[in-house]
Amino acid sequence: MRPPIISVVGRSNSGKTTLIEKLIPELKKKGYRIATIKHHTHDFEIDQPGKDTWKHYHAGSDVVMLASSFKLAIIENIPKELTLEELAEKAPTVDLIITEGYKKKKQPKIEVIRNKMPPICKMEDQLWAIVGNQEDLQEKSVISLAEQGVFCFNVKQVKELADRIENDIIGGE
Numbered sequence: 001m002r003p004p005i006i007s008v009v010g011r012s013n014s015g016k017t018t019l020i021e022k023l024i025p026e027l028k029k030k031g032y033r034i035a036t037i038k039h040h041t042h043d044f045e046i047d048q049p050g051k052d053t054w055k056h057y058h059a060g061s062d063v064v065m066l067a068s069s070f071k072l073a074i075i076e077n078i079p080k081e082l083t084l085e086e087l088a089e090k091a092p093t094v095d096l097i098i099t100e101g102y103k104k105k106k107q108p109k110i111e112v113i114r115n116k117m118p119p120i121c122k123m124e125d126q127l128w129a130i131v132g133n134q135e136d137l138q139e140k141s142v143i144s145l146a147e148q149g150v151f152c153f154n155v156k157q158v159k160e161l162a163d164r165i166e167n168d169i170i171g172g173e
Helices: 016-029 052-059 084-088 140-147 158-170
Strands: 005-010 034-038 063-067 072-076 096-100 109-112 127-132 151-154
Touching: 005 016, 016 034, 016 096, 016 109, 016 158, 052 063, 052 072, 084 096, 096 158, 127 140, 127 158, 140 151, 151 158
Parallel strands: 005 096, 005 109, 034 096, 109 127, 127 151
Antiparallel strands: 063 072
């Protein structure tokens, strides 16, 4: 069974990573195993030039694994971008997957807003919650979404957000 997925979305520099950094420990305190997926639109390198795994990869290995008693890293060439569901299958031992990005995919979303900017997601985008400071949460567009059932949390209410995720996303799936 694939673990449930929730995506943290928002404009650039809105605080998505900061929210995830605070949310993970709250969910870990509850005993949950968490995976994260950061969506990146460009190619990237995580291996270091000259290291053995880098040499394996550049020699032509399509899948390179680095394993120890505590960690596993896999570097894999893929023929096409994997779907969120395909990525989730690679983390079958977790209780929840939190993504950063994937705003166009169909899974519950937490949008981080700031500077009184209107949310980029709508109800039909599966917007589940909005996180912002008190002034942001008082904007008309946010109040309208709250009236439609979108949860609203102050950026300081991370524990409350984790409780709601536990009840609705982890427990509700």
